Amino acid sequence: MNLTLQVWRQKNAQSPGRFVTYQAADISPDMSFLEMLDVLNERLIQKGEDPIAFDHDCREGICGACGVVIDGTAHGPRRRTTTCQLHMRSFRDGDEVTLEPWRARAFPVIKDLIVDRSAFDRIIAAGGFVSAPIGSAPDGNAIPVRKENADLAFDAATCIGCGACVAACPNASASLFVAAKITHLGMLPQGQPERMERALSMVAQMDAEGFGSCTNHGECEAVCPKGIPVAFIARMNADFIKASLTKGRRVAQAGEATAG
Amino acid sequence: MNLDSRAPSGLLEKKWDKHRFELKLVNPANKRKYTVIMVGSGLAGAGGAASLAELGYQVKCFCYQDSPRRAHSIAAQGGINAAKNYRNDGDSVFRLFYDTIKGGDFRAREANVYRLAQISVNIIYQCVALGVPFAREYGGLLDNRSIGGAQVSRTFYARGQTGQQLLLGAYQALERQIGLGTVQMFSRHEMLEVIVIDGRARGIVVRDLVTGDVETHVGDAVCLATGGYASVFHLSTNAKGCNATAVWRAHKKGAGFANPCFTQIHPTCIPVTGENQSKLTLMSESLRNDGRVWVPGTPGDRRPPNEIPEDERDYYLERMYPSFGNLAPRDIASRAAKxxxxxxxxxxxAGYGVYLDFADAIERLGEQAIREKYGNLFEMYERITDENPYRVPMRIYPASHYTMGGLWVDYNLMSTIPGVFVLGEANFSDHGANRLGASALMQGLADGYFVIPYAIGSYLAGVKPAAPADDHPEMRAAVTAVRDRLSTLLGIKGQRTPTAFHRELGRIMWEYCGMARNRSGLETALQKIPALREEFWQNLNVTGENAELNQALEVAGRVADFLELGELMCRDALAREESCGGHFREEYQTEEGEARRDDAGFCHVAVWEYTAPDRTPLRHQEPLVFENVQLATRSYK
Incomplete structure (x- = not known):
């Protein structure tokens, strides 16, 4: 098949970008979308042109590195599918396809289709963990976990941190990403001691990074390659509100306990 | 080359305890004076960086990806072994040890493997404490399954995404330390050289992949947790960025490379479809628990699978290996498919595929039960092949997946360069000639969480914490070497892309150093690889410049190292005149086509010493001594 690509090219964070048109000829429908880009890049190098830069690594939909806005949709037309797992059979011969990077203030473009998503790491560093120093753990079966809770925690933990939710959101909100981590750890007994502080610190970091707020568009769930439901955002909000309302009291109680 | 394993003497069960007591400790107040460099952020790297930081060391961690959470450990599917015996089915630390030694075809070091089996138990505890959502039963307790090469159910799992969940646990522990300021994280940085001063490691040279800046980072010890080199085959189940550059650079600075020819070809991957394919996708080995492997009984039978009656199918694994059946170890299942x-x-x-059929399991357990166990794998299969595995049997074929070989390390995980430690898949230590399923995650976390924190102290306690001067001749020489190499790669301006060279190297390796090897093939490869390498340095085309994000330049540097490592693999395969585990030499097989080991001649680790460019490397040996197991012919019949 033959396609016409409109690709966002941007030399670096400082330079302005623009769309450049490329012809992708003789593409097999069994190729993945990124293999199509590989072929195009090989041809560009042979012509002495700069290949299109894009993030990718595992190419099996789990590392979360890849992500291209394809015809206006993060990760492209196939639901619950990362860019690397999208195959060319999802397109038709002669199609014109537009490729853009994730667009969000908190995800500045580094080059072409590559953006800086380190804000996500900083949100996790702010509270997306259980403080369990290595070596300090009790027997894994000492605390039973209801299967339903473990399953729900898993559903949330399956987030790959690709950032498609942010790219799709009209507010560039990171709520789905943050809510997934808060739900994952909040569903498990191991996550309870830090649950309230986690909600406060992760939300504060999300705001500090320049992500927008959630106004219930639901675009995030629609593009999430792991199908993380928007309902998790309600859990985050519940934890956050509870944590905010009880903040002073929890400190007072802790103080009393120490004093007592 | 000093190949003293430093494995403690005494009873197998007591070795690690005894050793831990004998290891020197670093005073807690002194730990913060030491800087440890960790290269890689997978299970071993992130786990190691987090635990060292918790102990109080200053840690600098590096990864080439945009975030430490992307490391390829994340793609492991099936599970992680632990000798918990929660199933009451006869498991024990000794059994896990024995299975691993036997699975590795008696080419691993006893003391290391026993320690791994002992530590396996603590790993599960630690992961649960960190919030890893392992599969649970309705009573709330941890679930298990069995996986290839084992007759007990000792594998803990999180659906088909165990690696992801374990890595996120380690990543979150690492991020916590980053937040506390005890770990400095350098994402999008690639290590290109190790700095050795007065015979010990003092730092690394890295390239900032965004700006192209070449920087030095000094430390009192350097840990390499950079994964394996299966990407030398170009098509493999590894991530596109996986590379051998860090270990190869260390090798050229004096680290012995052990058993480079021990590579694992995984039996259950989606078959190759076309010329421009960039990677192969694994279908977890856990699928073999419920899927049955078969091919038509007669050659050339092109009927669709549902039209082939039961008695005209050959369930060849069940036929050839009745006691293990579809759970035969990876090397054996791969060769049988070939x-x-x-x-x-x-x-x-293309005729290079076998069926993995779930019809019986779906009939027995129901589609819902299969969906719960393997749903994400079935979805992934359908996305790639456009076929529904609930209706049509999967088609699978072996693909390069893991490398048991790696940098030689002693019992303290230290390479032959004092101060360079090697963790996880990057070292050679625990899997011998073949790794069993669900053991890679176990080893990565064992090394990171529970071995390096102890082992590194024994080295650091003996050296004074001090940074070498920035203008030390060795530092300047290392930086100059890196800069020169980058400008050479950019300056060739030939005709072929880095990927074109990688693809050609991969074809040579797969053809001559893949699932089956023989003398004449290996000798051919040893002609072809140096010729290809010579062409690479004459005819490579890398566009752009160094001072920018330049992915073609990154690939070129990695391919350049693969072109040297590939040759060493063939050399090692040629020198090892026996068949064992994943290393199958056609000249050395039984009448039934099984591997024939030569314990009299080759019961040793082959350790290669780099000499000089285009000079033959030296082959050394670390003899393997088995005090606790009987060297037996490995049989899964």
């Missing part, structure tokens, strides 16, 4: 395809009984367009 054999039936070579006989013309393969399926799929």
């Amino acid at each position: 054999r039936v395809c070579d006989e013309g009984r393969g399926v799929g367009p």
Whole structure:
């Protein structure tokens, strides 16, 4: 098949970008979308042109590195599918396809289709963990976990941190990403001691990074390659509100306990 | 080359305890004076960086990806072994040890493997404490399953995404330390050289992949947790960025490379479809628990699978290995698949595929039960092949997946360069000639969480914490070497892309150093690889410049190292005149086509010493002594 690509090219964070048109000829429908880009890049190098830069690594939909806005949709037309797992059979011969990077203030473009998503790491560093120093753990079966809770925690933990939710959101909100981590750890007994502080610190970091707020568009769930439901955002909000309302009291109680 | 394993003497069960007591400790107040460099952020790297930081060391962690959470450990599917015996089915630390030694075809070090089996138990505890959502039963307790090469159910799992969940646990522990300021994280940085001063490691040279800046980072010890080198085959189940550059650079600075020819070809991957394919996708080995492997009984039978009646199918694993059946270890299952395809009984367009059929399991357990266990794998299969595995049997074929070989390390995980430690898949230590399923995650976390925190102290306690001067001649020489190499790569301006060279190297390796090897093939490869390498340095085309994000330049540097490592693998395969585990030499097989080991001649680790460019490397040996197991012919019949 033959396609016409409109690709966002941007030399670096400082330079302005623009769309450049490329012809992708003789593409097999069994190729993945990124293999199509590989072929195009090989041809560009042979012509002495700069290949299109894009993030990718595992190419099996789990590392979360890849992500291209394809015809206006993060990760492209196939639901619950990362860019690397999208195959060319999802397109038709002669199609014109537009490729853009994730667009969000908190995800500045580094080059072409590559953006800086380190804000996500900083949100996790702010509270997306259980403080369990290595070596300090009790027997894994000492605390039973209801299967339903473990399953729900898993559903949330399956987030790959690709950032498609942010790219799709009209507010560039990171709520789905943050809510997934808060739900994952909040569903498990191991996550309870830090649950309230986690909600406060992760939300504060999300705001500090320049992500927008959630106004219930639901675009995030629609593009999430792991199908993380928007309902998790309600859990985050519940934890956050509870944590905010009880903040002073929890400190007072802790103080009393120490004093007592 | 000093190959003293430093494995403690005494009873197998007591070795690690005894050793831990004998290891020197670093005073807690002194730990913060030491800087440890960790290269890689997978299970071993992130786990190691987090635990060292918790102990109080200053840690600098590096990864080439945009975030430490992307490391390829994340793609592991099936599970992680632990000798918990929660199933009451006869498991024990000794059994896990024995299975691992036997699975590795008696080419691993006893003391290391026993320690791994002992530590396996604590790993599960730690992961649960960190919030890893392992599969649970309705009573709330941890669930298990069995996986290839074992007759007990000792594998803990999180659906088909165990690696992801374990890595996120380690990543979150690492991020916590980053937040506390005890770990400095350098994402999008690639290590290109190790700095050795007065015979010990003092730092590394890295390239900032965004700006192209070449920087030095000094430390009192350097840990390499950079994964394996299966990407030398170009097509493999590894991530596209996986590379051998860090270990190869260390090798050229004096770290011995052990058993480079021990590579694992995984039996259950989606078959190759076309010339421009960039990677192969694994279908977890856990699928073999419920899927049955078969091919048509007669060569050239092109009927669709549902039209082939039961008695005209050959469930060859069940037939050849009745006691293990579809759970035969990876090397054995892979070779069996190759054999039936070579006989013309393969399926799929190219004839290089076998069926993995779930019809019986779906009938027995119901579609819902299968969906719960393997749902994400089935979805992934359908996305790639456009076929529904609930209705049509999967087609699978072996692919390069893991490398048991790696940098030689002693019992303290230290390489032959004092101060360079090697963790996880990057070292050679625990899997011998073949790794069993669900053991890679176990080893990565064991090394990171529970071995390096102890082992590194024994080295650091003996050296004074001090940074070498920035203008030390060795530092300047290392930086100059890196800069020169980058400008050479950019300056060739030939005709072929880095990927074109990688693809050609991969074809040579797969053809001559893949599932089956022989003398004449290996000798051919040893002609072809140096010729290809010479062409690489004459005819490579890398566009752009150094001072920018330049992915073609990154690939070129990695391919340059693969072109040297590939040759060493062939050399090692040629020198090892026996068949064992994943290393199958056609000259050394039984009448039934099984591997024939030569314990009299080759019961040792082959350790290669780099000499000089285009000079033959030296082959040394670390003899393997088995005090606790009987060297037996490995049989899964």
